Amino acid sequence: MKYKMICSDLDDTMITRDQKYGKGEKAAIKRYVDAGGKFVIVTGRMTAGALPVCRELDLHGEVLTYQGAVATDIDTEKTIDEVTIPYTLASEIGKYIESKGYYYQTYRGDYFYTQKATDFTRLYVKVAHAVYRETVIPLSDFIMREKLCPPKFVLLGDPKVMPSVRDDLIEKYGDELLINISKPFICEIIPHGVSKGSAVARLAERYGIKREEVICIGDSDNDLTMIEYAGLGVCVAGGSPAAKKAASLIAPDCDDDPITWLIDRCMQDSL
Numbered sequence: 376m377k378y379k380m381i382c383s384d385l386d387d388t389m390i391t392r393d394q395k396y397g398k399g400e401k402a403a404i405k406r407y408v409d410a411g412g413k414f415v416i417v418t419g420r421m422t423a424g425a426l427p428v429c430r431e432l433d434l435h436g437e438v439l440t441y442q443g444a445v446a447t448d449i450d451t452e453k454t455i456d457e458v459t460i461p462y463t464l465a466s467e468i469g470k471y472i473e474s475k476g477y478y479y480q481t482y483r484g485d486y487f488y489t490q491k492a493t494d495f496t497r498l499y500v501k502v503a504h505a506v507y508r509e510t511v512i513p514l515s516d517f518i519m520r521e522k523l524c525p526p527k528f529v530l531l532g533d534p535k536v537m538p539s540v541r542d543d544l545i546e547k548y549g550d551e552l553l554i555n556i557s558k559p560f561i562c563e564i565i566p567h568g569v570s571k572g573s574a575v576a577r578l579a580e581r582y583g584i585k586r587e588e589v590i591c592i593g594d595s596d597n598d599l600t601m602i603e604y605a606g607l608g609v610c611v612a613g614g615s616p617a618a619k620k621a622a623s624l625i626a627p628d629c630d631d632d633p634i635t636w637l638i639d640r641c642m643q644d645s646l
Contacts, residue, residue, distance in 0.1 A: 379584050384417060387594045388593050390629065415438065419441065424504045487506075492507065527566075537559065
């Protein structure tokens with residue numbers, strides 16, 4: 376096959392808006408892997424929220440989570456690659472976010488942490504299939520006390536105000552961290568130099584796969600770097616304007632089984 380690795384975003388790409396898989400998706404992935412291809416999930420989700428999907432789809436090898444900050448072996452759950460935010464900087468960021476009154480959460484291990492659960496917390500649990508813990512004390516103080524070095528922060532809020540939240544954080548921390556919007560109501564902060572694109576590039580190098588042999592498919596602005604990196608960058612029809620503009624190919628919407636559509640064409644060498 377011309378394309379030896381397919382890297383796919385998870386939510387709103389592989390998974391429908393009502394949290395289901397495409398009808399032919401699992402069988403299509405199996406056909407591709409059986410033919411020698413590597414299929415890799417690249418997601419903003421925490422690792423604990425992505426591993427069950429990998430197992431349900433019978434995937435092996437690596438899964439890239441936290442927007443590429445962490446690479447994990449699916450079978451052993453061993454961390455292969457990880458980039459985190461130093462706890463001193465993380466605590467400083469937390470204090471700044473708290474001073475602005477934004478809702479936020481951060482991550483370590485199998486849990487995400489927030490001072491007190493809100494409707495935003497419960498929304499995130501539903502979207503990301505994640506488990507949380509309340510810190511009770513301010514999250515910034517918890518980070519400092521526990522010397523917690525997180526792979527990312529997430530802020531949730533009204534989609535109408537999230538662009539201004541993002542811009543505020545970029546002005547304050549844009550030289551040190553990557554800050555973007557992954558969904559209209561989610562702003563993410565990850566270590567500088569980390570992205571889905573750089574994570575896919577490192578993985579391709581480990582596998583000995585050339586850039587031009589990689590397909591990357593996604594839907595949102597945090598997929599831009601891997602769409603731009605890939606030999607063939609693909610965006611689903613319901614994706615963001617920026618992701619569509621960066622893509623060389625538009626696949627069906629996430630509700631219309633884009634992965635099966637893509638794999639069928641990949642295996643027929645008709646892309």
